[in-house]
Amino acid sequence: MEPRFRPYTHKLDDPWEELRADREGCPVAYSRHLDAVQVSSYAAIREVMEKLPHSFTGTYSTLYPREQPLPQEEQVFAAADPPRHTRQRRLFVKAMSASRIQHMRPFSERLADELIDAIVAKGDTFDLAAAYARKVSEGHIGELLGIPKGDRERFLYLSSLFELSTADPRSQAHAAEMADWHAELVETVRARRSAGPDSDDLITALCFAEEDGDRLDELEVAAMIRSMIRAGNSTTSAAIVNTVAALEHHPEQKAKYLADIDALTPSLLEEGLRYDGPALGLWRRCARATTIQGYELEPGDRIFTVYAAGNHDPEAFDRPEEFLIDRDWKQLPPHLAFGFGIHHCIGMNLAKLECETSISALYRRLPGLRLKPGAPTPQVPGPVFRNWLTLEMEFTPPALPAGSR
Amino acid sequence: MPELRAGGHRLTVDHDLCSGSGRCRDIAPDLFVVRDDRSWIAEGAQVTDADEDLLRQVEAACPWFAVSYAPSAENV
Ligand code: SF4
Numbered sequence: 001m002e003p004r005f006r007p008y009t010h011k012l013d014d015p016w017e018e019l020r021a022d023r024e025g026c027p028v029a030y031s032r033h034l035d036a037v038q039v040s041s042y043a044a045i046r047e048v049m050e051k052l053p054h055s056f057t058g059t060y061s062t063l064y065p066r067e068q069p070l071p072q073e074e075q076v077f078a079a080a081d082p083p084r085h086t087r088q089r090r091l092f093v094k095a096m097s098a099s100r101i102q103h104m105r106p107f108s109e110r111l112a113d114e115l116i117d118a119i120v121a122k123g124d125t126f127d128l129a130a131a132y133a134r135k136v137s138e139g140h141i142g143e144l145l146g147i148p149k150g151d152r153e154r155f156l157y158l159s160s161l162f163e164l165s166t167a168d169p170r171s172q173a174h175a176a177e178m179a180d181w182h183a184e185l186v187e188t189v190r191a192r193r194s195a196g197p198d199s200d201d202l203i204t205a206l207c208f209a210e211e212d213g214d215r216l217d218e219l220e221v222a223a224m225i226r227s228m229i230r231a232g233n234s235t236t237s238a239a240i241v242n243t244v245a246a247l248e249h250h251p252e253q254k255a256k257y258l259a260d261i262d263a264l265t266p267s268l269l270e271e272g273l274r275y276d277g278p279a280l281g282l283w284r285r286c287a288r289a290t291t292i293q294g295y296e297l298e299p300g301d302r303i304f305t306v307y308a309a310g311n312h313d314p315e316a317f318d319r320p321e322e323f324l325i326d327r328d329w330k331q332l333p334p335h336l337a338f339g340f341g342i343h344h345c346i347g348m349n350l351a352k353l354e355c356e357t358s359i360s361a362l363y364r365r366l367p368g369l370r371l372k373p374g375a376p377t378p379q380v381p382g383p384v385f386r387n388w389l390t391l392e393m394e395f396t397p398p399a400l401p402a403g404s405r
Numbered sequence: 406m407p408e409l410r411a412g413g414h415r416l417t418v419d420h421d422l423c424s425g426s427g428r429c430r431d432i433a434p435d436l437f438v439v440r441d442d443r444s445w446i447a448e449g450a451q452v453t454d455a456d457e458d459l460l461r462q463v464e465a466a467c468p469w470f471a472v473s474y475a476p477s478a479e480n481v
């Protein structure tokens with residue numbers, strides 16, 4: 001049986017039925033559309049993750065189906081294999097650990113309030129993606145990296161080019177601008193390194209981070225930052241937008257949330273990531289002969305793991321097609337939105353903080369918040385992401401003041 | 406910070422780094438529990454020479470490099 005999933009030409013707003021058919025009929029199967037082995041069940045995706053370090057490589061990029069490995073200096077994070085990956089990750093974890101990211105909480109709450117103030121000042125309708133979610137994500141990354149406020153928009157714009165470019169890997173439309181961006185970043189890294197170790201932004205921390213006397217060179221720092229922005233900017237914004245969209249499409253769940261925002265925010269976030277997380281799927285290559293659920297893979301075989309399909313697998317989650325914001329996540333297997341294993345999303349703690357402060361502030365402060373009837377909600381093209389590019393919303397003024405709890 | 410010393414073995418979980426991913430518990434369910442988004446050493450857990458391989462695996466698998474393990478030979 002040939003998979004039905006055809007995200008390049010027939011990407012669906014609601015892919016769940018199609019993904020269910022693939023997961024049940026052919027959980028691990030070659031797809032001509034993807035020119036890759038499509039992996040769709042929770043168990044099969046977990047098996048890939050377990051076997052990642054030994055049997056698969058991310059060096060051909062996890063975001064594009066490349067024919068050649070990425071240049072060495074661009075092999076970072078998901079696109080790096082051990083031991084290179086281990087070294088990079090070691091230098092990065094301290095800055096991205098749960099305890100360190102908690103220091104950003106006051107900033108995070110303030111940013112959400114400022115953005116809501118700006119929305120309220122303009123009227124009673126707004127685009128959740130452009131006026132809020134993207135600015136939340138951009139603001140946190142800017143803060144973490146120490147990018148001056150005035151330059152943050154441009155950073156966001158450049159990162160969005162990259163998201164569009166995953167939809168058509170052959171297109172060179174944005175190559176020149178993306179190359180300029182990289183050159184700029186390398187300059188920024190050089191400037192931070194010569195400014196010395198005293199600033200507590202992440203770029204400086206990476207420039208001076210040492211592990212057994214080992215330091216990252218400037219190209220590697222720039223590539224890591226670029227990769228972090230790529231991996232973290234539009235995805236976190238999508239996590240916010242997708243979760244709000246799901247909540248708005250399930251009025252009884254929304255009513256439940258409004259009745260106890262504090263208690264339900266953590267499980268709402270997990271459910272949002274499970275139900276419609278930002279990663280539809282990722283690319284990898286087989287590096288050493290292996291099997292996934294008995295399906296034989298040879299070195300060089302390309303695979304595409306469809307996280308969205310695994311996250312709706314009834315073997316892992318009861319009533320998987322329902323959006324239930326009070327699931328008991330302590331008793332459930334983890335959803336796949338952050339992956340797991342050695343490549344577990346290193347930005348998870350930051351992403352969770354952003355989603356938590358921004359979504360809870362939104363529903364606390366904007367009475368009668370709802371989708372604007374009839375407004376189109378375009379979905380980002382391509383096989384890698386799930387992201388509603390605009391989500392028009394309205395509310396019933398007056399808004400509640402900043403800091404409302 | 407959770408720490409277990411037994412028979413010269415030393416096992417720790419660094420709570421400044423741990424982000425609650427639960428890999429340690431998946432690999433060694435008798436030794437780790439995850440509570441409040443952090444990993445803890447299970448109550449009454451015992452570490453013997455026979456656990457060395459398992460704990461090396463956990464140490465290598467923790468995505469936040471939060472688990473450290475020193476077997477008795479390295480620890481005297
Ligand atoms: S594997 Fe590491 S990060 Fe995950 S729960 Fe265990 S100690 Fe914490």
